Amino acid sequence: MRKAYLSVFRLRLSNGLQYRAAALAGIGTQFFFGFMFIMIFEAFYAHASQEPSMTLQQVITYTWLKQAFLVLIVLWLRDNELFQLITSGNIAYELCRPSDLYGLWYAKLLAQRLSGALLRCFPILIVVFFLPAPYGLQLPPDFVSFLLFLAVLIAGLFMIIALSMLIYISVFVTMSPAGSLLLFSVFGEFLAGLVIPVPLMPGWMQQIVYLLPFHWTADFPFRVFTGNLGKTEAVTGLAIQAVWLAALIALGKFAMNKALKRVVVQGG
Amino acid sequence: MITVNGISKSFLVAKRPSGLRHAMKSLFHREYTVVEALHNISFSIAPGEIVGYIGPNGAGKSTTIKIMSGILVPDRGTCTIHGYTPWLDRVRYVKNIGVVFGQRTQLWWDVPVMDSFDLLRDIYDIPPKEYKDTLALLIEALDLGGIIHTPVRQLSLGQRMRCEIAASLLHSPSILFLDEPTIGLDAVSKIAVRHFIKTINKEKQVTVILTTHDMNDIEALADRILLIGKGTLLYDGSVQGLRSRFGTRRTITADYRENASPIVIPGASLLSWTPDRAILSVDTDQIRMSDALNQLSSQVELLDVAIDTQPIEDIIVQMYKEYQL
Numbered sequence: 001m002r003k004a005y006l007s008v009f010r011l012r013l014s015n016g017l018q019y020r021a022a023a024l025a026g027i028g029t030q031f032f033f034g035f036m037f038i039m040i041f042e043a044f045y046a047h048a049s050q051e052p053s054m055t056l057q058q059v060i061t062y063t064w065l066k067q068a069f070l071v072l073i074v075l076w077l078r079d080n081e082l083f084q085l086i087t088s089g090n091i092a093y094e095l096c097r098p099s100d101l102y103g104l105w106y107a108k109l110l111a112q113r114l115s116g117a118l119l120r121c122f123p124i125l126i127v128v129f130f131l132p133a134p135y136g137l138q139l140p141p142d143f144v145s146f147l148l149f150l151a152v153l154i155a156g157l158f159m160i161i162a163l164s165m166l167i168y169i170s171v172f173v174t175m176s177p178a179g180s181l182l183l184f185s186v187f188g189e190f191l192a193g194l195v196i197p198v199p200l201m202p203g204w205m206q207q208i209v210y211l212l213p214f215h216w217t218a219d220f221p222f223r224v225f226t227g228n229l230g231k232t233e234a235v236t237g238l239a240i241q242a243v244w245l246a247a248l249i250a251l252g253k254f255a256m257n258k259a260l261k262r263v264v265v266q267g268g
Numbered sequence: 269m270i271t272v273n274g275i276s277k278s279f280l281v282a283k284r285p286s287g288l289r290h291a292m293k294s295l296f297h298r299e300y301t302v303v304e305a306l307h308n309i310s311f312s313i314a315p316g317e318i319v320g321y322i323g324p325n326g327a328g329k330s331t332t333i334k335i336m337s338g339i340l341v342p343d344r345g346t347c348t349i350h351g352y353t354p355w356l357d358r359v360r361y362v363k364n365i366g367v368v369f370g371q372r373t374q375l376w377w378d379v380p381v382m383d384s385f386d387l388l389r390d391i392y393d394i395p396p397k398e399y400k401d402t403l404a405l406l407i408e409a410l411d412l413g414g415i416i417h418t419p420v421r422q423l424s425l426g427q428r429m430r431c432e433i434a435a436s437l438l439h440s441p442s443i444l445f446l447d448e449p450t451i452g453l454d455a456v457s458k459i460a461v462r463h464f465i466k467t468i469n470k471e472k473q474v475t476v477i478l479t480t481h482d483m484n485d486i487e488a489l490a491d492r493i494l495l496i497g498k499g500t501l502l503y504d505g506s507v508q509g510l511r512s513r514f515g516t517r518r519t520i521t522a523d524y525r526e527n528a529s530p531i532v533i534p535g536a537s538l539l540s541w542t543p544d545r546a547i548l549s550v551d552t553d554q555i556r557m558s559d560a561l562n563q564l565s566s567q568v569e570l571l572d573v574a575i576d577t578q579p580i581e582d583i584i585v586q587m588y589k590e591y592q593l
Contacts, residue, residue, distance in 0.1 A: 007390035011376065011383055018378075093374040095339045097391050098363045104391075261341060 004099050005107040012108050016115025023119035026070075030124060034067040038135060053199040058226040061138045062197050065222045068124040071116035072157050073218040074194065075164055076185035079112055082168050083177045091263070101260070102253050105168065109161045141227040148234040149225040155241040156217040162248035163188070163213065169252060172259035193219030199228065213244045270313040270336070270443070270475070275345035277331055278304040305331045306342070307499040315442070318469050318476040320490030320507075322483075324588060328499045329479040330369075333447050336477070337367050349443065363392065366436035370448035373428065374435055375420045381431045382416050385438060392439035399438065406434040409464055426457030433461065437468065444468070446478035450485055462488045483580045495584075497591050510583060518557065519576045520548045524568035533563045 038060050045056045054062070071077060082105060085091045094101055128137040140146045163184075170180040189195060191214035198209050198219045209215050220237055223229040229237070280300045284290045306328045313319055321329050334340040336347060338354035338361055347354060352361035375384040389399050407413055410430045415423055423431065433449065446465070450458045466489060468474045480486060486493060487507060495503035503510065519539070522531075526543045535555030539547040546568075550560050557575070564570065 003393060004387075004391040007387050011379065011387050015376070015378055088372075090372045092334065092339055092369055092372060093367070095358070096337045096362045096365065096367045098359050099391055100359070263340070 005103050008104055009107040009111045012111035013115045016112055017119065019116075020119065023116070026116075026120055027123055030067040030070055030120070031127075034063055034124075034128070035135075037063045042134075054197060054223075054226075054228055057134060057138050058223075058228050059197060059200075060134060060136075061226045062222045064124070064128040064137045065225055066194060066218065068121040068128070069117060069153065071120060072113050072153070073160060073192065074185070075160065075167070075188035075192070075214075076181065077113065077116070078164075078167075078177065078181060079109060082108070083171055086168070086171050087175055087177075095260070095263075102165065102249075102256050106161055106165060109164060110157070113157065113161070138226070140225050144231060145224060145227060145234070148231060148238075149221055152216075152224055152234060152238050152241060153221040155238060155245065156221050159213060159241060159245050159248060160217045162245060162252055163217070165252045166248075166255065169255045169259055172256075172263060188214050191215060192217050193222075197223070199223070213248065216241050216244060269315060269348075269350070270477075271346075271348045272312065272332075272336070273310050273346045273348075275306055275309045275332070275335060275342045275347060276304070277306045277328075277335065277340065277342045278302050304499050306335075309345070309496070309499075309501050311494060311501065311504055313475060313477065315475050316469070316473045317492060318465070318478070318490050320486040320493040321477060321479040321496065322481075322486060322493055322584065323479075323496040325481075327496045329496060330447055332496070333367070333445050333477070333479060337365055337445055338362055363439065364441055365443045365445060366439070366441035367445045368429075368432050368436045368447065368449050370429070370446070370451040373420070373432065375428070375431060377421050378419060380417045380419055381412070381423070384420070384431075385416075385435060388435055388438050394439055398440070402438055402440055406437060409467060410434050411460070426453050429453060429457065429461065430464075433464065437474075440472070441474070443475045443477070446476065446480075448480055449478060450480060450482055458482070458485070465489055483584060487580055495587065497588065502591055503587070507580065510587075511577070511580070516551055516553045517578050518550045518552060519578070520550055520560065520564070521574040521576070522546050522548070522564060522568070522570060523572040524570050527568045531564065531567050533560055533567075536560055 041056065041059050041063070045052065045059075066073070085094065094104070097104070125137065128135075130136065140149060167177070167180045167184050171177050174180060191209050191212050193209070193215050198206055198215050201209065209219075216237070220229070220241075224234045224237070279302070281303050282294075283299050283301050284294045309328075309332060321332065323329050331340065335342050336349065336354060338358040341355045349361065350364050352364075354361050375381060376387070385403065388394075394402075407416065410433065412430060412434060415427050415431065420428060420431070429449065433446075436444065444465075449465075450461055453461065462485060465476055465478070469476050476489070478485065478489065490507060492506055493503065493510065494501060520536075523545050528543060530541050531538065531546050531548070533548065533550075533555070536548045536550040539549050541547075548560075548564075550557065561573070564573075
């Protein structure tokens with residue numbers, strides 16, 4: 001069973017690494033939006049009436065991390081192949097394999113994100129490291145923080161895939177990905193802190209955001225990197241991420257089994 | 269051993285008349301009709317059989333295949349294959365079956381065929397030695413040597429179909445479901461596919477259940493046919509049985525020296541007539557073939573005679589008519 005997941009993962013990874021032009025175009029876009037976000041935050045900070053709970057330097061680093069790891073953390077990244085599989089009925093083949101569909105798809109989605117990120121993150125990180133202050137990337141306070149950042153980023157990645165699996169499963173019912181994608185991506189993006197970092201949101205909104213799983217996938221790892229969150233907070237966070245991950249996977253598997261029982265394979 | 273007993277399955281189909289007005293209306297209220305795809309289907313298939321599953325479009329062939337391969341859950345009825353109920357023991361059961369859906373693809377579109385095969389090896393957890401042997405056999409029998417390292421998107425339909433069939437057999441299943449395996453193939457590829465199916469059935473005793481609209485597939489392959497129409501099983505028996513039940517007619521095409529008067533033979537009807545050629549349809553229930561030929565040769569000076577049995581296609585059309593499908 002494990003072998004099958006690994007095999008899907010490998011194949012999807014090598015497949016994904018072919019798309020160099022897409023990665024190059026993506027890098028360009030991400031630099032553009034990175035600078036735009038930073039300038040907007042600069043303007044906000046210049047006119048702030050009271051001291052925000054994150055320094056401008058932290059926000060800039062946060063923004064660059066967001067741009068570099070975009071493929072790992074956004075909910076709107078989709079695998080059209082999987083949607084087509086469901087809506088066209090090609091899922092028939094996947095269903096006559098002796099493996100658990102949830103695991104296979106999970107491995108596929110994980111590989112898709114990793115291959116995209118591998119192509120994109122290093123060029124962006126290297127360039128922004130050498131940018132002049134205040135526009136450059138600031139390294140984490142110490143090496144342990146960096147290791148913790150990697151751990152929580154990966155845990156966040158596992159969470160985002162478990163979350164996006166729910167979108168795919170919903171297509172079994174709706175037969176069109178447009179609705180779930182829009183809903184999940186608009187709210188998910190905001191609630192993950194991808195529009196504005198969570199500490200800059202009003203207090204009442206922060207309370208809502210902290211109740212939901214989304215902020216653990218992006219806002220939390222980036223704040224660990226910038227040092228806005230300390231090491232103890234990072235470790236407790238990692239444990240909470242694990243609980244969320246288990247819950248999301250359990251929910252996904254339950255929903256998928258339910259959907260497969262009533263699946264209608266489309267077309268002749 | 270495959271036993272299907274009293275399987276029924278119906279689908280809910282959303283219905284609305286065309287036009288914007290009805291489209292708006294359906295935003296608030298939707299009407300569904302229940303379409304009964306299968307109604308009380310029962311049959312059993314012994315190991316090593318090749319069974320042709322035929323019927324007009326929408327008769328329920330694919331639905332039956334999908335139920336037997338564990339993809340769909342029927343509303344009623346039981347199905348036991350190798351001791352498993354397909355939709356309940358899906359993961360354990362599917363190791364024993366191979367499925368080819370002629371209109372779909374299981375190969376990864378952007379990577380060489382071999383990569384998809386390797387993936388299937390891992391999914392089915394096939395031991396390396398066994399995999400190597402089966403693969404070599406399939407490459408030879410299906411003539412895949414030249415295309416196995418080509419990305420799937422660059423293969424022709426015939427090449428792809430041969431790869432699809434190979435992909436379904438990598439794990440040496442004992443039952444093979446083929447849902448329209450020859451759809452869209454040219455004559456050469458069809459013959460290659462048929463030959464291969466026959467071979468694995470003989471040599472490895474693989475039970476084959478195939479649906480098709482090409483009656484030549486049936487004649488070349490199936491010992492037994494199941495005819496399904498509007499969700500019910502109409503005929504279960506041999507191809508010969510079908511012929512003797514429905515195909516008692518023969519066609520005689522006769523060329524002769526010019527003769528002005530039309531031919532009259534009791535028990536035979538004239539399909540077409542010219543002064544030097546006639547085509548007759550003879551019902552062998554009413555007149556023996558030798559008598560018909562005797563009478564024919566006494567009426568005209570024969571140059572050439574050809575006798576054709578009714579093609580199975582015509583028999584099927586006749587049956588569809590009879591059952592009003």
